[in-house]
Amino acid sequence: MTDEGTTEDPDSQTTATESESEAPNNDTEARHQATVVATFDSYRRVALSANQRRRADYFQLPPQHRRLLPGYAELLNKVDGLLSQNAHFLHAVVELNPFPPAQQIVDAEAPQEPDHERLRSTLRSVARDWSVEGAHEREAAYTPILNAFQELYGHYEAEDKAKLNVLVPGAGLGRLAWEIVNAGYTCQETNRVLNSFHSTTSINAHTIHPYLHSFSNIRTNADLLGSVQIPDVDPSTIASTSSGEFSFAAGDFLEIYAQPSQQAHFDVIVTCFFIDTAKNIVEYLERIWSLLKEDGVWINCGPTLWHFENTEGCNSIELSLEDVKALAKRIGFVLEVRSPYEWQFSSLYLAIDASTRSCWPSQNEREVRTSYTTNKRSTLRHEYAASFWTARKSVEEEVCVQ
Secondary structure (H helix, E strand, O other): OOOOOOOOOOOOOOOOOOOOOEOOOOHHHHHHHHHHHHHHHOHHHHHHHHHHHHHHHHHOOOHHHHHOOOOHHHHHHHHHHHHHHHHHHHHHHHHOOOOOOOHHHOOOOOOOHHHHHHHHHHHHHHHHHHOHHHHHHHHHHOHHHHHHHHHHHOOOOHHHHHOOEEEEEOOOOOHHHHHHHHOOOEEEEEEOOOOOHHHOOOOOOEEEOOOOOOOOOEOOHHHHHOOEEEOOOOHHHHHHHOOOOEEEEEOOHHHHOOOHHHOOOEEEEEEEOOHHHOOOHHHHHHHHHHHEEEEEEEEEEEOOOOOOOOOOOOOOOOOOHHHHHHHHHHHOEEEOOOOHHHHHOOHHHHHOOHHHHHHOOOOOOEEEEEOOOOOOOEOOOOOEEEEEEEEEEOOOOOOOOO
16 A cells, blocks of 8 residues: 555446456555555554543543543543544455455465554545545645646547546546546556545545544544535446546556557556655656657656655665656656647757757646645645656657756
8 A cells, every 4th residue: 555546346347448457466565555455454453542542541631631631531522433434435445356366375474553544544535536525635736747648638539638648657646547547548546555436437426534534733622523525426326427447556656567569558647646656766757758759758746745755675776856857757758848749849859869859848747736645624734845747758768868
């Protein structure tokens, strides 16, 4: 289970022509999926246990102090009930898992606290991707990406859009990939977290409470207990409205796309809040480059919050944003200038050689201010200055490095 991830029910028709989903392809990934399932299954016990500790602390207070907090015990009782509702939702997700772990690995490593924290983050990601509550974050992070598609390919006929192969590795819980398919493109997403939203055929079919797990920085009890209805759209609608295909691959990005036959397969690769999940960013960017067709486009939006920095027993390389872009150029990416569509067909672009193009300052690069899975009613809200750019795969041997 990573910070971004999805699966969907293979029985649901989520596009006009749905491709087959790919199951985890090795024992390591299968064990990981088993741990994910175990984490989902243990949510109720772990969450109620944490709330019980609050209750125990409350009853350790002197009686005169408890009398000054007349509603606290009742608040904890309400939290218990809503945690159980979350557990019911997560149980339904597990039941719809298209890739249940094999019998021989059901006793995989027991979930640890980081697994439980990732699950709590997953509930917040559900709200981000599939509720009205998360619309402001999707607008900030996804709209620039979708606008880039429109600038690059908006003039294509529907059948030509559907022929474009797009890859979205590890971007939330599937909404971005859904939006890309909804716009008419063929898209595959990869992730390691269970996700069954594509099987839902009605709007607001589920209610979750994603902000119950911390009592800090909450203005009111109503904000703590607040509900989120999902999904805010019917995921199955693209079956009748889009010519594109949707597919899903479960597993680790580097492991899934390690075959020589997969090289130069994708026209576009979209990384949204993804590249900083790399332990070795060089390997990530090399893989993205190899998977793209000649002149293929890489669209990026996200921070450099390196997930494995200072993690014991884990080799991790952390780079500044400046160094990430310099690395991308050394590997063979040319960062776009102006808007991608306008610049692609300008006479000036066609008149200069590739090495010179790569050295031009990119007017297409910009910062995107956004939060990520944040309770917008909280008194503490982190904001990212996420980096957005589009870049093309260059096949020139010499690339100018700034």
